[in-house]
Amino acid sequence: MNKSYLGIFKMEFKGELQYRNKAISGIFTQFFWGLLQIYLYVAFLNDTPVNGFSISQMATYIWLGQAFFAMRFITMPKRTGDNIVNGNVSYNFVRPLDLYNNWFCENLGQKIAATLLRFPLIIVIALFLPGNLKMYAPVNITALLLTILGIILGICLSVAISMFAVYLTFKTLSQKGSATIVATISGLLGGIVIPLPLMPQSLQNVINYLPFRFISDLPFRIYIGNIGITEGLIFLGIGIAWLIVLIIIGKLLIKSALKNTVIQGG
Amino acid sequence: MASIIDFTDICKTFKVPLRTKGKFSMFKNFFIRKYKTIEALKNITFKVNEGDIVGYIGPNGAGKSTTIKIMSGILTPTSGNCVINGYVPWKNRREFVKNIGVVFGQRSQLWWDVPIMDSFELLRDIYKIPKDEFDKTLKLLNDALNLETLLNRPLRQLSLGQKMKCELAGSLLHHPKILFLDEPTIGLDAITKLAVRDFIKFINKKWKTTIILTTHDMNDIEALTNKIILIGKGQILYQGSFEKIKENYASSKTITVEFAKDYDNIALDGYEITNHEKRFATLKNLPSKQFHPKEFINEISKNYEIIDFQVTSLSVDEILAKLYKQYEIIER
Incomplete structure (x- = not known):
């Protein structure tokens, strides 16, 4: 990677590492939310598998979702949004950098740091929980490797999708609103609200091929063995294709937004 | 060099939404928006x-x-x-x-x-x-x-x-x-x-x-x-x-004069009295009048007894304020 973009990545990575309390409170929230969700589904489903999705698989799916919440949930770094809204983006313009790549690296740095800070502790605790709450080990070592690949792809996809929030911020000058819209759509279609295997089959036929499910649903289901290795590899290919498409669309959108940008005030 | x-001939115009006043105007503006163009730069x-x-x-x-x-x-x-x-x-x-x-x-x-x-x-x-x-x-x-x-x-x-x-x-x-x-x-x-x-x-x-x-x-x-x-x-x-x-502005001077006693009225040819309070007065030379210290003392001493006076030129800020006024470019 180009040294300058690596520098931006590192800056945001280091910045995120400073916020230890944010990470700790994040871990607590994720942990209790995970417990709540599992109890809820256990109460409703009463040990019967839905769409071939057993209770133990579901618990594992939910714990993975909580452990990697920072990665799968669409956010925009505060700096990126702030700069666009208050006009500091002027300084982004006077650097010899591609602005899309600049923001992409900013967001990637923040996402990776936030994820690394949170996931180990949640997974370690979840692996030792009793009964229905327990998170299970991956079905086999190939599945684990494929899961790791899928999570790396997922982080990139998550960032590529968040670039649409950056675009919307240019249009609306509201960073919170923009991030919320993109995060809501992505959360619903990506399995954050309801695990995708619990959705009606007809809906799944569509959602399975939209980019959002490749962020986290795919690697998690490879991990629990709900998607086999061959099928998983094919899906990973589709995910990579989506990543390329999303980056191209994002770049075009940002370019058009920059053309019409007016920096207000002195 | x-x-x-x-x-060369740089122009920049901005389109800004017009806001109308009155009842329900916020509501109206939400649906119907009128724009006006502002010329921020004209042939620079x-x-x-x-x-x-x-x-x-x-x-x-x-x-x-x-x-x-x-x-x-x-x-x-x-x-x-x-x-x-x-x-x-x-x-x-x-x-x-x-x-x-x-x-x-x-x-x-x-x-x-x-x-x-x-x-x-x-x-x-x-x-x-x-x-x-x-x-x-x-x-x-x-x-x-x-x-x-x-x-x-x-x-x-x-x-x-x-x-x-x-x-x-x-x-x-x-x-x-x-x-x-x-x-x-x-x-x-x-x-x-x-x-x-x-x-x-x-x-x-x-x-x-x-x-x-x-x-x-x-x-x-x-x-x-x-x-x-x-x-x-x-x-x-x-x-x-x-x-x-x-x-261009060097010739305009402000003169503060201290008199020996109170005068009711002060007047001097070629000068404008901008302030007068008891024994103190501030004068400005009119554009037609060139200021010379010696001449000034002679003229003012004819009718008034003065103790002291002080001459100041326009400060750069004042010059600029005058320029802005002259070109009528102050925002209102």
């Missing part, structure tokens, strides 16, 4: 030579920042041509900006929560500055601005003056040919202001950097620039040396 900035044409320090002045809202933004490649003008250092700023932005430095006095280019040095190192990577050159430049800036103690502290802990020094250093790390300073002395105390001025002069001399500076502080203009461009309501009203403007 070759011109490094060549601005000027040239700047290499190594010049140019002061770009005008009242608030005159179009100074808009011009700077066009010059630095942030905004695209509606029409007109502009070649800076061989580039059209908004066309080859990424190539063009390698040779410019920009400081917006009211914004920050450094990273908020990391030590200044980390920001500088990131800028080094962004501009791909070779290590030895970076160290040399940093040492030079360090000596000139006394940054030593600041480099290890995060930006958020610095005072406004310290911040501005770091911003200036940050904009010069890549040794730009042209430096744009948008109100660099805004909000600074007297000592820091002087330090910043000295530094700007120093860099201009040392590196032959062309500097474009907008400011409301007339002392900046007097101390630094060898050319000014006066802009108002989006048009250039004057360009040339500041000395010339001063000469």
Whole structure:
């Protein structure tokens, strides 16, 4: 990677590492939310598998979702949004950098740091929980490797999708609103609200091929063995294709937004 | 000398939504929006030579920042041509900006929560500055601005003056040919202001950097620039040396006179009485009247007994205020 973009990545990575309390409170929230969700589904489903999705698989799916919440949930770094809204983006313009790549690296740095800070502790605790709450080990070592690949792809996809929030911020000058819209759509279609295997089959036929499910649903289901290795590899290919498409669309959108940008005030 | 900035007939218009007043207007405006176009810049044409320090002045809202933004490649003008250092700023932005430095006095280019040095190192990577050159430049800036103690502290802990020094250093790390300073002395105390001025002069001399500076502080203009461009309501009203403007106004004097006793009425041919209170009066010579101290004493002593008097010329601020008034460019 180009040294300058690596520098931006590192800056945001280091910045995120400073916020230890944010990470700790994040871990607590994720942990209790995970417990709540599992109890809820256990109460409703009463040990019967839905769409071939057993209770133990579901618990594992939910714990993975909580452990990697920072990665799968669409956010925009505060700096990126702030700069666009208050006009500091002027300084982004006077650097010899591609602005899309600049923001992409900013967001990637923040996402990776936030994820690394949170996931180990949640997974370690979840692996030792009793009964229905327990998170299970991956079905086999190939599945684990494929899961790791899928999570790396997922982080990139998550960032590529968040670039649409950056675009919307240019249009609306509201960073919170923009991030919320993109995060809501992505959360619903990506399995954050309801695990995708619990959705009606007809809906799944569509959602399975939209980019959002490749962020986290795919690697998690490879991990629990709900998607086999061959099928998983094919899906990973589709995910990579989506990543390329999303980056191209994002770049075009940002370019058009920059053309019409007016920096207000002195 | 070759011109490094060549601005020809630059115009910039903005479309802004019109807001109507009255009941339910907010509601109406939500559905039906009318726009009006504002001409921020009208046929701006000027040239700047290499190594010049140019002061770009005008009242608030005159179009100074808009011009700077066009010059630095942030905004695209509606029409007109502009070649800076061989580039059209908004066309080859990424190539063009390698040779410019920009400081917006009211914004920050450094990273908020990391030590200044980390920001500088990131800028080094962004501009791909070779290590030895970076160290040399940093040492030079360090000596000139006394940054030593600041480099290890995060930006958020610095005072406004310290911040501005770091911003200036940050904009010069890549040794730009042209430096744009948008109100660099805004909000600074007297000592820091002087330090910043000295530094700007120093860099201009040392590196032959062309500097474009907008400011409301007339002392900046007097101390630094060898050319000014006066802009108002989006048009250039004057360009040339500041000395010339001063000469035009050099003849108007303000005379404060102390009398030996109270006079009811004071009148003097060729002078306007602007203030009179007991034994003190302030007089101004009319444009037709040339002020000579000896003649003045003779004339005023004929009718009045005076103890003391004091003559002051117009301050640079007053000159500028007069200029703005003359061109009717004050916003109302």
